[in-house]
Amino acid sequence: MSETPAFIEPPSLGVDRALTNAATLAAEGLSVRFSGLLAISDVTIRQARHEILGLIGPNGAGKTTLVNCLTGFQKPSEGRVMLGDEDTAGWSAARFRAHGIARTFQAGRLFKDMTVAENVEVTGVGLGLGLKAAREHAMAMLGWIGLADKARAKAGTLAYTDQRRLGIARALVLSPAFILLDEPAAGMSDAECEELMTLVSAIPKTFTSGVLLIEHNMRVVMGISHRVQVLDGGKTLAEGLPAEIQKHEAVMAAYLGMEA
Amino acid sequence: MRDFLIRHQTPALLVAGLVVVTVLGVLTGNETVQVTLTEMFIRLVVVVGLWVFIGNSGIISFGHIGFMGVGAYAAAWASAEPGFKQIMLSGLPVFLQENQYPFAFAIIGATLLPALVALLLGIALMRLAGTAASIATFAVLMIVNSVYANWDSVTAGSSSIIGIPTVVGPWVAVGFAAGAVVTAYLFQVSRLGLMLRASRDDEVAARASAVEVKRMRLVAFVLSAAIAGAGGGLYAQFLGILTIDPFYLGLTFITLAMLVVGGMSSLSGAVAGVFAVTIIVELLRIAERGVSLGALDLGLPLGSQEIGLGVLMALILIFRPNGLSNGRELVWPGAAPAAKAPAGRTLSPELTGDAAPSP
Ligand SMILES: Nc1ncnc2c1ncn2[C@@H]1O[C@H](COP(=O)(O)OP(=O)(O)O)[C@@H](O)[C@H]1O
Ligand SMILES: [Mg+2]
Numbered sequence: 001m002s003e004t005p006a007f008i009e010p011p012s013l014g015v016d017r018a019l020t021n022a023a024t025l026a027a028e029g030l031s032v033r034f035s036g037l038l039a040i041s042d043v044t045i046r047q048a049r050h051e052i053l054g055l056i057g058p059n060g061a062g063k064t065t066l067v068n069c070l071t072g073f074q075k076p077s078e079g080r081v082m083l084g085d086e087d088t089a090g091w092s093a094a095r096f097r098a099h100g101i102a103r104t105f106q107a108g109r110l111f112k113d114m115t116v117a118e119n120v121e122v123t124g125v126g127l128g129l130g131l132k133a134a135r136e137h138a139m140a141m142l143g144w145i146g147l148a149d150k151a152r153a154k155a156g157t158l159a160y161t162d163q164r165r166l167g168i169a170r171a172l173v174l175s176p177a178f179i180l181l182d183e184p185a186a187g188m189s190d191a192e193c194e195e196l197m198t199l200v201s202a203i204p205k206t207f208t209s210g211v212l213l214i215e216h217n218m219r220v221v222m223g224i225s226h227r228v229q230v231l232d233g234g235k236t237l238a239e240g241l242p243a244e245i246q247k248h249e250a251v252m253a254a255y256l257g258m259e260a
Numbered sequence: 261m262r263d264f265l266i267r268h269q270t271p272a273l274l275v276a277g278l279v280v281v282t283v284l285g286v287l288t289g290n291e292t293v294q295v296t297l298t299e300m301f302i303r304l305v306v307v308v309g310l311w312v313f314i315g316n317s318g319i320i321s322f323g324h325i326g327f328m329g330v331g332a333y334a335a336a337w338a339s340a341e342p343g344f345k346q347i348m349l350s351g352l353p354v355f356l357q358e359n360q361y362p363f364a365f366a367i368i369g370a371t372l373l374p375a376l377v378a379l380l381l382g383i384a385l386m387r388l389a390g391t392a393a394s395i396a397t398f399a400v401l402m403i404v405n406s407v408y409a410n411w412d413s414v415t416a417g418s419s420s421i422i423g424i425p426t427v428v429g430p431w432v433a434v435g436f437a438a439g440a441v442v443t444a445y446l447f448q449v450s451r452l453g454l455m456l457r458a459s460r461d462d463e464v465a466a467r468a469s470a471v472e473v474k475r476m477r478l479v480a481f482v483l484s485a486a487i488a489g490a491g492g493g494l495y496a497q498f499l500g501i502l503t504i505d506p507f508y509l510g511l512t513f514i515t516l517a518m519l520v521v522g523g524m525s526s527l528s529g530a531v532a533g534v535f536a537v538t539i540i541v542e543l544l545r546i547a548e549r550g551v552s553l554g555a556l557d558l559g560l561p562l563g564s565q566e567i568g569l570g571v572l573m574a575l576i577l578i579f580r581p582n583g584l585s586n587g588r589e590l591v592w593p594g595a596a597p598a599a600k601a602p603a604g605r606t607l608s609p610e611l612t613g614d615a616a617p618s619p
Contacts, residue, residue: 071468097470105468111461113525113587122458125451126470134451170469 022084023049025070025101025178025210030079032065032234039065040234042079047178049210052201054225054242056215058254061231063214064106067180070212071103072096083177098127100177102209104167104184112156116147119155119166123173137173144206145169145199161192168199175207185217193217197224222246230254270589271445274531275438278304282434294430296542301433302494304534307518308440309487311530313480314519316453318460319390321481322512323381323400324488329507330377330404331370331489332496333415338366339497341423349421351413363427363497370493371486378485379478386477390463401512408504421502428498436494440487444527447483456480514541517573523583528590536584537569544568 026046032039040062047053047070055063068074070081072093081088083099091099102123111119117138124134142148145165150158155166164184171179181200185193201224203211215221221228222242230237230245232254238245245251265272278301285297310324337345337352338361345357361369385396408415415421447453456476459466466473496502514537522533550559576583 073464073467092472093464093467094470094472097468103468105465109462109465109468111458111465113461114457118454118458122454122466122471123469125454126466126472131449131451131454173469 026082028079031077033077047210047212050204052211052225054213054221054228057231062234102171102176103180104171106182108163110155115152116155117151120170123170127174141169172207176209178210180212182214185220193220269591271442273590274441278434282430297430298433300538301437302491304437305440306488306491307515307530307534308444309484312444313484315524316456316480317477320394321397323397325507325512326401326404327374327485327488328492330374331492334369334373335366335493335496336421336424336502338369339424344423348416367493371490374489375482375486378482382478382481386474405508424496424500426500428494520573521576523585523587525587526585526589529583529585532584
């Protein structure tokens with residue numbers, strides 16, 4: 001991983017990037033019902049650009065479902081998702097990405113039979129770049145995240161942590177306005193978590209992207225988040241600065257207690 | 261020039277191989293060999309067309325032999341003798357009934373009509389998820405079959421269309437086979453091909469990478485139907501006589517078997533599968549005919565062809581699930597651009613894992 005990440009200038013797209021420059025991504029009064037089960041009920045969350053927002057909560061709290069709503073993979077039963085002033089109702093997942101809302105997956109979901117470089121190129125091409133520009137941008141991204149030497153390897157053959165990093169590189173193509181990371185540190189050692197923290201905390205400055213960080217590792221979330229929101233049973237339990245959340249009694253009881 | 265060839269060595273090697281085989285076949289001067297070769301190249305066009313969709317999208321299609329049939333009839337409508345068409349195909353538009361168009365025109369029709377049909381059907385089909393789409397493509401095959409078997413005034417129903425000029429020999433067929441290979445390759449390494457291959461590996465992640473998956477699938481579906489249709493057009497102008505019967509389950513099975521045997525995730529695999537299955541089928545056919553040793557007739561029972569092919573497919577699926585090509589593309593040994601050659605492989609030319617050679 002490069003120690004002093006330089007801003008990676010995205011190649012020009014030649015399309016209107018105004019929406020990509022929206023200052024906020026927000027869910028307002030969001031509820032999701034799965035055949036009777038209320039996975040999320042009346043959640044409001046507001047993510048600003050240049051901000052790292054931690055999202056925590058026990059398993060089954062509804063974090064992934066919320067991210068699915070914010071990226072077009074899940075239609076909310078109630079409420080709406082706003083990108084700046086724009087209501088995103090009816091947008092496809094591809095359209096969300098085209099408007100600068102990127103994500104990674106808890107399960108990784110790499111294109112495992114394609115090369116590491118191709119994994120990153122796909123997003124560039126999907127966003128309208130030509131093959132050559134997409135390839136150059138992909139190499140710049142891989143250089144930044146420290147995978148340049150593995151560019152021609154099959155993604156499926158990468159070590160676990162490298163797969164996680166590739167997922168992040170793929171999502172950061174063309175500097176999205178927002179990137180939503182779903183448990184990027186899961187299964188990592190302490191040293192690897194440390195590296196990841198450096199990497200993620202560099203994202204807002206390097207890519208001018210707001211980061212929504214779902215993570216169970218408290219040291220990671222509390223260490224790099226500017227603000228933290230806590231979900232429990234599909235509802236917002238608390239929201240505030242990391243220091244406040246760590247002192248919050250209900251949160252301690254519901255969640256942190258079992259970690260300690 | 262050298263760089264260009266190294267970069268695009270897979271289609272270059274495949275085309276060179278096809279030409280060499282054709283030269284050798286024609287040099288034998290043997291009629292049967294040339295007919296077998298012509299038929300194999302026509303199948304190759306169809307299988308490569310099938311691969312454009314299946315190989316890149318990962319969705320099995322059972323419908324493409326239907327598109328081949330649509331192409332064959334389009335070519336027949338254009339090129340059959342007007343005398344026959346005016347009597348037997350009175351439902352055809354007048355411009356087709358009264359004229360006999362040249363081969364080039366017939367092939368263009370054989371390419372465009374299936375593409376149009378695929379576009380209309382594909383808009384509905386590509387909304388379905390993978391397995392459901394596969395099953396729906398089977399319906400395409402059945403619909404084409406029953407429409408063409410019963411629409412007497414334009415297809416002559418269960419009787420044949422005759423009077424189609426037979427202008428397709430080994431050289432014409434190999435020309436189209438090479439064209440199909442090059443087209444398929446260009447699609448594979450194009451932006452669209454890259455996005456479609458991503459959706460094959462993980463559809464959800466592809467959507468998160470801004471890929472409009474359904475649109476990509478539709479494009480590939482239409483292109484592959486066009487190529488399969490061209491194969492149908494060649495078939496009509498090779499045989500000179502046409503019924504809808506051959507465009508059904510048997511051919512669907514054999515073309516899919518070719519893809520499975522060769523390995524459907526690479527273009528080289530599609531080509532290898534056509535060769536391998538053709539050789540096996542020809543050998544079994546000879547064995548079925550048997551040899552006479554004095555009073556003794558030695559031969560395999562009829563039906564051995566189908567059984568042999570089925571066994572071959574099962575063996576491949578069990579022992580080499582990615583087919584003969586193992587999902588790799590054909591490249592010249594040592595010439596793979598910056599590719600790590602797998603250690604211990606000395607096959608020549610060898611197969612390495614780079615579907616799309618990068619500069
Ligand atoms: N597609 C789905 N169908 C039915 N139930 C679901 C689905 N996705 C999630 N759930 C349920 O919704 C709840 C929230 O899940 P999830 O958002 O994955 O939680 P988290 O990411 O916080 O662990 C869980 O009870 C889960 O079982
Ligand atoms: Mg989750």
